[in-house]
Amino acid sequence: MTQILMPALSPTMEEGKLAKWLVKEGDTVKSGDILAEIETDKATMEFEAVDEGRIGRILVPEGTEGVKVNQPIAELVGDGEVARPVAAAKSETPAPETKREVEAPKKAGAPAAAPEAQAALAGPEVPEGTEMVTQTVREALRDAMAEEMRRDDTVFLMGEEVAQYQGAYKVSQGLLDEFGAQRVIDTPITEQGFAGLGVGAAFGGLKPIVEFMTWNFAMQAIDQIINSAAKTRYMSGGQMHSPMVFRGPNGPASRVGAQHSQDYSAWYASVPGIKVVAPYFAADAKGLLKAAIRDPNPVVFLENEIVYGRSFPVPKLDDFVLPIGKAxxxxxxxxxxxxxxxxxxxxxxxxxxxxxxxxxxxxxxxxxxxxxxxxxxxxxxxxxxxxxxxxxxxxxxxxxxxxxxxxxxxxxxxxxxxxxxxxxxxxxxxxxxxxxxxxxxxxxxxxxxxxxxxxxxx
Amino acid sequence: MENPAASKGNGAGSNSADLKKFYSDMLLIRRFEEKAGQLYGMGLIGGFCHLYIGQEAVVVGMQAAARPDDQVITAYRDHGHMLACGMDPKGVMAELTGRQSGYSKGKGGSMHMFSEEKRFYGGHGIVGAQIPLGTGLAFSNKYRGNDNVTLTYFGDGAANQGQVYESFNMAELWKLPVIYIIENNQYAMGTSVERASSQADFSKRGSSFNIPGETIDGMDVEAVFDAGRRAVAHCRAGKGPIILEMKTYRYRGHSMSDPAKYRTREEVQEVREKRDPIEHLGNKLMSQGLATAEDLKAIDQDIRNVVNHASDFAKESPEPDRAELYTDVLA
Missing domain, CATH: 3.40.50.920 (Rossmann fold)
Structure with missing residues (x-):
């Protein structure tokens, strides 16, 4: 008998939802057959069989959330084998170990993170008694963009996979539906080109949000960010400027190697003519991204892929904007x-x-x-x-x-x-x-x- | 404003009035650049200074075909473009001398000047960077749904930058109203087109993106004007980008510090004698009876006065206040 284990479907995935079984107990499967649909925090993925055999018992029913990577989800039995009772299978399931302490998020955040985040939220922008909602950083960023796009029709989002794919990390989920293809724009893989195009659009009076799939790729575009966006106000004696946001995940994620794991904070923080924001909490992500979009200067907004999935309280306010530049x-x-x-x-x-x-x-x-x-x-x-x-x-x-x-x-x-x-x-x-x-x-x-x-x- | 010659045209057909205006517009650039070269030699202009002498017909013909509300962007050989956009020669020259009354308060210099009012978006010092920027200006027009066109100028050297093709791709994909004007002056600093370009016919550089292109004699202002009108019409009609390769020539070095050893003196002399855009048009005006030698001399004298005023202004203006060091970094 072979155990079918919950697969890791992205470098940072630790658990996911078993959204749907596409096979049932007793079905015969061969390699390449699709067994199930699994929902990660970024996407819904199909899960294929590798081994041949017959589905014995399904150990995790569909709709189950928080299924750990490597947890047995079903059994595959060979010819003549008989599926064992579920209880037995369960009892020998070892607790899956995650070795990635580096990225270990507070488990789904909310309870563990709540007290610390509450302390962090105290500030003049949050009136006493404000209701808090628990949100992931990912959702907070999306809401910030959506709110600003509702408020100002010169704000638009462009980048790779931001529209139809709903964001490579799902940060722009739902924005295409609400704002349409004119304002949520999928670009070709062409960082220098679309970063420069964004700066030009900002010269032309628009307020672009340029998403880099990660800041690693923005090295292709750093000339446009610094030479065109950061310096133009100064070089023009204050006449011309580029009010815009460059944003995306920064820093190491997990196991993606040298070219995809770099923290650019110090690079951008050394450049006059831009602002650089790097929040941790969801409320800061929201309040500061809204501020960044409204800021008349180019803002480099450094997010973190691992933090996207963490949940924190966010004040339920109609227009929650935080000041840039305050620790x-x-x-x-x-x-x-x-x-x-x-x-x-x-x-x-x-x-x-x-x-x-x-x-x-x-x-x-x-x-x-x-x-x-x-x-x-x-x-x-x-x-x-x-x-x-x-x-x-x-x-x-x-x-x-x-x-x-x-x-x-x-x-x-x-x-x-x-x-x-x-x-x-x-x-x-x-x-x-x-x-x-x-x-x-x-x-x-x-x-x-x-x-x-x-x-x-x- | 003291720019009697240059201003963007209205897209009308060229007639005798247009021809005279082309003549004086080109001559203003020529005389302005000669003066800039002189001030550079006197140490009044510092750093890099790239003169446009020889290429005047390109920007004058193109800008005459555009509307005043169309946008213009180019690289660092930008003095001519600014004058052709109607920017004040005094403000341009004062920027060259690094003075408070320059277009960028003395903080930009020769390569970095802008005028929101005249829709001139720079003046960019990094070869090729202005091409995505110009494409973005065109994007903003399309986004707003107006019918403005962006004239994006670059040289044969910049045409080999990768971001040019990133821009071409997006411009055609999204049908952006942008004219890419490739000023092929045959040398990217010291490297001739033949030594740097596997496809030396720049009108074809957009072919793999389905962008139409045309090669024009960039020493003939009327030919440029005609092509410019066609290109502007193409963009305004919503047909997307278009490429115009302008065959032109710069008489001076790449910058003031370039001895231009990569070409012979005879080569330069031959172009000056046989293809000079200003002389060519002057002869035509005279031969067609549209102007006398005296008329042309009078135009020249007026322009020399304008340029001398600009020069005096640029020399007399104060340097920026010390406090300007820290202004205009952020809003």
Whole structure:
């Protein structure tokens, strides 16, 4: 008897919904037959048989959500074999292990993430008593675009697979239906071309949202982003400008190797003439993307593929817009300031819990925007805690952390009780092997270690 | 505004008035560029300075075929385009000298000038980058549903950039109203077309995207004007992009610092003597009795005055205030 296991259908998939069985118990199948439809957070996929035989028992009924990758979903029996009772099969099912600690999202987010996110949401933009809805970051981004497109008909979305495919990562799901093909535009695979076309459209008075399937591909277009979008206002003495958003997933996802796993934060954050936003929480994703679309400047909006599926509370407000350029203290503390952005905010939250268990009360700052960088917020915190740890997945040389350490050293030198310390990705192209990839990225333990070191605790 | 000669036309057929206007428009560019070269030699203009001398018929003929509300974008050999769009020679020259009263407040320079008012969208220093930008301007016209056309100029050198073909593909796919004007002056800096282009007939460069193309004598302003009118009509009719290859020639080096050793002095001299667009038209005006030598001399004198005023203005204008260093970075 062969077990048919729940397949992983994308680099970051850990679980999915068994949407529909296309075979029933007793059916004979051969390799290539479609067994089932499986819904990931990105798409509904057909699942084919590899082995030949007869479907014995179906272990997971259709409609089941949250089926873990590698969990047995059915049995395939050979000639003459008899299917065993379900109970027996179940009892020997090992709990599927996920080795990808790097990307381990808070399981579907909501309960685990709720308290931390509530703290993070406190701010002048959210009136007391505002109702919260739980949303994935993906949904929050889509809603931000949809709301702005309803509000302003010069806003349009273009990029690869944004329309008919509903987004390579499903971020633009439903937008084509609502806004039509004139405003939700599938482009050819032609990053430099459509990035430049977007800048030209912005010169012409439109407000483009240019989606890159990932920021890795935007390297083909970086000339247009920097030389055409970022510099034109200055070069024209303020006459001409490109109010637009370049957005898409940034940073490593999982097991996709060096060319698809790079954090571009420091690159773009070094460029005058653009703003750079890199949120973690769904509410920030929504409020800041809406702000970015309205901003009269070009905005580089760095998302994260793994974070897309995480759920957080989002304030239920008609028009929730957050200011670009403001960091937020996610957790107050007194022992050490830990600063991060994007996916690593999840890690510093975890690290803070571990540190608390050892009596270290960390203050956590989510930068949210990388340009303009809210160095005041960091300095204010360091003057309180006297210690700084920065955390990011990017490379160590000339990183966001490098900048923060330099600024804090210069502006708050007398308040420092320990050398400002960076936790970063390693100084290597991203390896493919699972163990090496894990080594290449900062871990919660790395953060805990760095925080203890600056507190002179071993 | 002090630009008596240049302004975009109304798309009417060429007649004797048009011919005189073509003549003075081209001469304004010629004299302006000669003056710019002189100021460069005096150290008043810095950096890179790419002169348009020899190519005047291209932009004058094309802009005469366009409407004032059509958009124009080009690369860094852009002084002629700005004048042909009706931009003030004083503001252009003052930008060349890096002064506050320049079109970009002195912060752009020769290669980076713009005028929203005159629908001139630069002035771009990266070879080929203006082609997607121009395509995007055309996209904005199509999106808004107006009938404006975007004139996107580039050279034979830029024609080998990949983003040109990315733009061609999207322009034809979405039927964008854009005219791609390839100013083939035969040298991409020091590399001749033959040494750089496997397909040297640039009118065919759009053929794999089904974009029609035409080759025109870019030294003959009337031929350019006629082709320009056809191309504008094609775009306005919603038929999508079109390519016009303009066979032209630049007399000066690629930039002021180019000794132009890649071609002979005789080659340049021959073009100057046999194909000069301004002289050709001047002779025609005289032979057809539309102007006398004295008339042409008077036009020249008027233009020299305009250019001298621009030069004086550009020399006398103050440099930008120190505070300008930090303005116009963000809105």
């Amino acid at each position: 937020r203290v996610v957790k107050e503390g007194t022992s050490v300031t830990i600063v991060s952005y994007s996916i690593c905010v999840g890690q510093i939250l975890e690290a803070a819990e571990k540190l608390a268990a050892e009596g270290i009360d960390a203050e956590l700052i989510d930068l949210r925007t990388l340009r303009p960088l809210d160095t005041e917020a960091v300095i204010r915190s360091v003057r309180k805690t006297n210690r700084l740890v920065t955390v990011e997945q990017g490379w160590p040389v000339c990183s966001i952390g490098s900048e923060l350490c330099a600024v804090v050293t210069q502006e708050a030198f007398d308040w420092l009780d320990a050398p400002p310390t960076k936790v970063t990705g390693k100084d290597v192209p991203m390896p493919y092997a699972a163990n090496l990839e894990k080594l290449a990225l900062p871990t919660v333990d790395d953060i805990v270690r760095a925080a203890k070191a600056v507190c002179y605790r071993s």
